[in-house]
Amino acid sequence: MLTLQFIPNTEIANLDQESKLRKLISLIKSDRILVLEGGLSSYEEMQLIERTMEQINKEFRGIEICTVSSEKRKTEFSTKIKEAILKAFGYKSGLTIIGPASIVKEIRRDPTKIELFAVNKRPRKK
Amino acid sequence: MPNPFKDFFDFLTRLFLNKKHIKIGLYGPTNSGKSTLANRITKDWLGEEMSSVSRIPHETREIIQKEKITVQHNGKKLTFNLVDTPGIATKIDYEDFLKYKLSVKEARERAKEATKGVIESIKWLDSMDCVIVVLDSTINPYSQVNITIIGNLAARKIPVLIAANKIDLKKSDLKKVEAAFPQYKSVGISAEYGHNMDDFYKMLFKVVK
Numbered sequence: 027m028l029t030l031q032f033i034p035n036t037e038i039a040n041l042d043q044e045s046k047l048r049k050l051i052s053l054i055k056s057d058r059i060l061v062l063e064g065g066l067s068s069y070e071e072m073q074l075i076e077r078t079m080e081q082i083n084k085e086f087r088g089i090e091i092c093t094v095s096s097e098k099r100k101t102e103f104s105t106k107i108k109e110a111i112l113k114a115f116g117y118k119s120g121l122t123i124i125g126p127a128s129i130v131k132e133i134r135r136d137p138t139k140i141e142l143f144a145v146n147k148r149p150r151k152k
Numbered sequence: 153m154p155n156p157f158k159d160f161f162d163f164l165t166r167l168f169l170n171k172k173h174i175k176i177g178l179y180g181p182t183n184s185g186k187s188t189l190a191n192r193i194t195k196d197w198l199g200e201e202m203s204s205v206s207r208i209p210h211e212t213r214e215i216i217q218k219e220k221i222t223v224q225h226n227g228k229k230l231t232f233n234l235v236d237t238p239g240i241a242t243k244i245d246y247e248d249f250l251k252y253k254l255s256v257k258e259a260r261e262r263a264k265e266a267t268k269g270v271i272e273s274i275k276w277l278d279s280m281d282c283v284i285v286v287l288d289s290t291i292n293p294y295s296q297v298n299i300t301i302i303g304n305l306a307a308r309k310i311p312v313l314i315a316a317n318k319i320d321l322k323k324s325d326l327k328k329v330e331a332a333f334p335q336y337k338s339v340g341i342s343a344e345y346g347h348n349m350d351d352f353y354k355m356l357f358k359v360v361k
């Protein structure tokens with residue numbers, strides 16, 4: 027059974043970098059697919075890759091990750107103003123999906139859609 | 153976390169002090185042809201290869217550096233240290249290597265070394281003056297690894313050239329690579345056969361200078 031966990035921005039926004047990474051890795055290692063409101067920055071993603079690489083073993087084989095971000099998006103001036111106001115109130119656009127590689131086979135993205143393919147674990151016939 | 157003071161200091165260093173020995177890194181996902189391109193560059197300008205290549209992923213598991221490569225183009229010279237880095241991946245499963253007829257022991261050892269290689273690549277990112285992101289132009293460029301690498305380079309204000317490799321293959325789609333990262337200069341090449349290397353060096357001069 028797949029477990030999908032939504033993490034609102036308010037739950038991780040006030041955590042320092044280290045605590046945030048520790049929390050995410052712990053949840054991923056408990057076989058959950060995480061949907062993070064607000065998404066991770068490129069820097070945080072790189073840190074997460076580095077930290078998960080340190081922990082790879084027979085059971086844990088890494089992660090699949092995909093971020094949909096508004097960073098560097100070309101937007102109109104009025105949209106930028108709206109985003110700045112929302113940001114001031116703690117709202118962050120974008121989201122990140124992360125799952126353990128043992129469960130998430132692939133997260134495929136093209137500019138218009140994201141598809142998550144889970145590993146098909148059928149019970150073996152005796 | 154990217155530090156604006158360090159960025160400014162690095163910019164000044166690049167500008168005034170260290171221009172003759174800049175460090176150019178080859179970054180990208182696994183099997184995109186980073187080592188093949190490294191060999192092509194060193195063969196073109198030094199007459200020798202610097203890295204071993206293989207169809208098995210994670211062949212480069214340690215940083216390999218070749219110092220003082222001087223490239224010439226249109227009467228201009230550019231001297232740099234070339235750094236070939238292990239491919240960046242988000243997952244490493246030793247069982248994937250078994251498909252390439254490695255023994256379980258060899259596959260486990262390769263996987264262990266590969267994880268260290270990814271960590272090393274990430275750690276070296278800060279010391280680069282310019283990065284050539286090598287992408288396999290036959291594969292969908294919208295992968296998170298590509299986006300994360302390029303996002304980190306942008307945050308660090310490191311100049312980027314995208315080398316869309318393997319243009320000799322039928323499935324190659326240079327336009328898709330260009331469309332995925334329109335804010336960066338891209339050049340289609342075949343590192344294996346040396347196709348379009350003149351344009352590559354021309355672009356490299358533009359990005360570095």
